Amino acid sequence: MDHKKRLYWTLSALLVGLFLSSLDQTIVSTALPTIVQHIGGLEHISWVFTAYMLTSTSVMPIAGKLSDMYGRKRFYMIGLLLFLVGSLLCGISQTMTQLILFRGLQGIGGGMMAANTFALLFSMMPMGKVARIQSLFMSVLAMSSILGPSIGAFITSQWDWRWNFFINAPIGIIAILIIGIAMKDKEPEENTKRLKVDYSGAMLLVTTTVSILLALKMGGADYAWRSWPIIGLFVLGAAALIAFLLVERRASEPILPLDMFTNRTVAGTAGVTFIQGSMMFGALLYTPLFVQGGLGGNVADAGNAMTPMMAAVMAGATLSSFMIRRFTWRSCALLSMLLAGAGLYIMTNLPLETSKWTIRGDMALIGIGLGIMMPIAQMAITSAVDPRYRGVANSTVTFTRNIGGVFGSALMAVIVNHQLNTSIEESDQIRLASAIHLGFWFLVSAAIIGVIIASLMGHARYVNKRELPHGEAVSSIK
Numbered sequence: 001m002d003h004k005k006r007l008y009w010t011l012s013a014l015l016v017g018l019f020l021s022s023l024d025q026t027i028v029s030t031a032l033p034t035i036v037q038h039i040g041g042l043e044h045i046s047w048v049f050t051a052y053m054l055t056s057t058s059v060m061p062i063a064g065k066l067s068d069m070y071g072r073k074r075f076y077m078i079g080l081l082l083f084l085v086g087s088l089l090c091g092i093s094q095t096m097t098q099l100i101l102f103r104g105l106q107g108i109g110g111g112m113m114a115a116n117t118f119a120l121l122f123s124m125m126p127m128g129k130v131a132r133i134q135s136l137f138m139s140v141l142a143m144s145s146i147l148g149p150s151i152g153a154f155i156t157s158q159w160d161w162r163w164n165f166f167i168n169a170p171i172g173i174i175a176i177l178i179i180g181i182a183m184k185d186k187e188p189e190e191n192t193k194r195l196k197v198d199y200s201g202a203m204l205l206v207t208t209t210v211s212i213l214l215a216l217k218m219g220g221a222d223y224a225w226r227s228w229p230i231i232g233l234f235v236l237g238a239a240a241l242i243a244f245l246l247v248e249r250r251a252s253e254p255i256l257p258l259d260m261f262t263n264r265t266v267a268g269t270a271g272v273t274f275i276q277g278s279m280m281f282g283a284l285l286y287t288p289l290f291v292q293g294g295l296g297g298n299v300a301d302a303g304n305a306m307t308p309m310m311a312a313v314m315a316g317a318t319l320s321s322f323m324i325r326r327f328t329w330r331s332c333a334l335l336s337m338l339l340a341g342a343g344l345y346i347m348t349n350l351p352l353e354t355s356k357w358t359i360r361g362d363m364a365l366i367g368i369g370l371g372i373m374m375p376i377a378q379m380a381i382t383s384a385v386d387p388r389y390r391g392v393a394n395s396t397v398t399f400t401r402n403i404g405g406v407f408g409s410a411l412m413a414v415i416v417n418h419q420l421n422t423s424i425e426e427s428d429q430i431r432l433a434s435a436i437h438l439g440f441w442f443l444v445s446a447a448i449i450g451v452i453i454a455s456l457m458g459h460a461r462y463v464n465k466r467e468l469p470h471g472e473a474v475s476s477i478k
Helices: 003-023 029-039 047-070 072-091 096-124 127-158 168-182 199-218 228-250 258-262 264-294 299-323 329-347 356-384 387-422 428-455
Strands: none
Touching: 003 072, 003 096, 003 127, 003 168, 029 096, 029 127, 047 072, 047 096, 047 199, 047 387, 072 096, 072 168, 096 127, 096 356, 096 387, 127 299, 127 356, 199 228, 199 387, 228 258, 258 264, 258 387, 264 299, 264 329, 264 356, 264 387, 264 428, 299 329, 299 356, 329 356, 329 428, 356 387, 387 428
């Protein structure tokens, strides 16, 4: 098999893996009522999502670093195998507890795949080509969010809820075979293989991530924010974070090299991506609620409002592949924050008689802004670090976006719920709309912070180096 055919087969398999892991975060949503009817556990239903989110997010930077040390293909295939095993186990679950545990296993596999997908792309081809291909991968991410609930509803109604998990197996096995045969991974250097794994840093990072994410997810829902379980989780997370920073400064090969963040491009990209996650998760959670509860729409209206946003994410990702050759990373990030922020500002002022098409148009504006940053973040951070750190650098992008999403949605929930409890409006519809308007003001504030962070990213930009081997390019740092 020649190089071009290997490349095409490998890209196809990576696209399939990305689609499956991303789809699995949304396909289950419409099947949950049926799942509860069959195996019970209504009081624990939210943990079906939480377990996947916790394990996938916490494992990302660790998997990224280990893949830098021992080979990206190896860790990607291990992740895909764990994801498939977790899928099969989810499909045969007899209790909600089993389903939650196996979703956690799925999440570990999904996190390992997410940590390595884009790092593999950058190692397989020149960065100029990656810019075009990456927009396709980002489009697949957005498409899975759009199609997931519909696919889940179809499978559950026509076959059985268990096939929402079983369907991953045949497709995933084909992807494993293709990657095993077609992909040629660059072997890590011998001195890298001999480096000692930073086990202490890895354990502290997992403790930090799980504690803080659990506190943010459970606060205000399962426990009051001032309750001892939530305070205890925050304290544990903060203590583990301090210990993690101290350990990483002394480690010979840290699990998350802190020196990366002395680079303005890396630090700025991580900050903007955190803000991007907050805006995206907040809009995804509260726009449907605004359409249904505030504007009096139905479930279909809520879905139709979100579809333009995710479609526009695909358009924004495609647009960014042309922008990187003409503008600095800072300019691209600024445009992303300004467009998304403008759309969120419009949401703060929408009256109750707003037409459906106005909502859809505004969601498209937000989506384009968020979509521009998707490929830009991966490109900027990859071009700014040493090639041996590409795995951990790329995983940092998804990691910070997920953390930002959980943080933003949790804080927005606090704002909305507090406004609902203190509002003196007579109509429930007006109270809800006013509360969500205030929540969107928080997202606008986040966008402003994003603009400030982006403006400090310096003048680095993509520089095309056609003759560099193994897809390497440079980013001029000023």
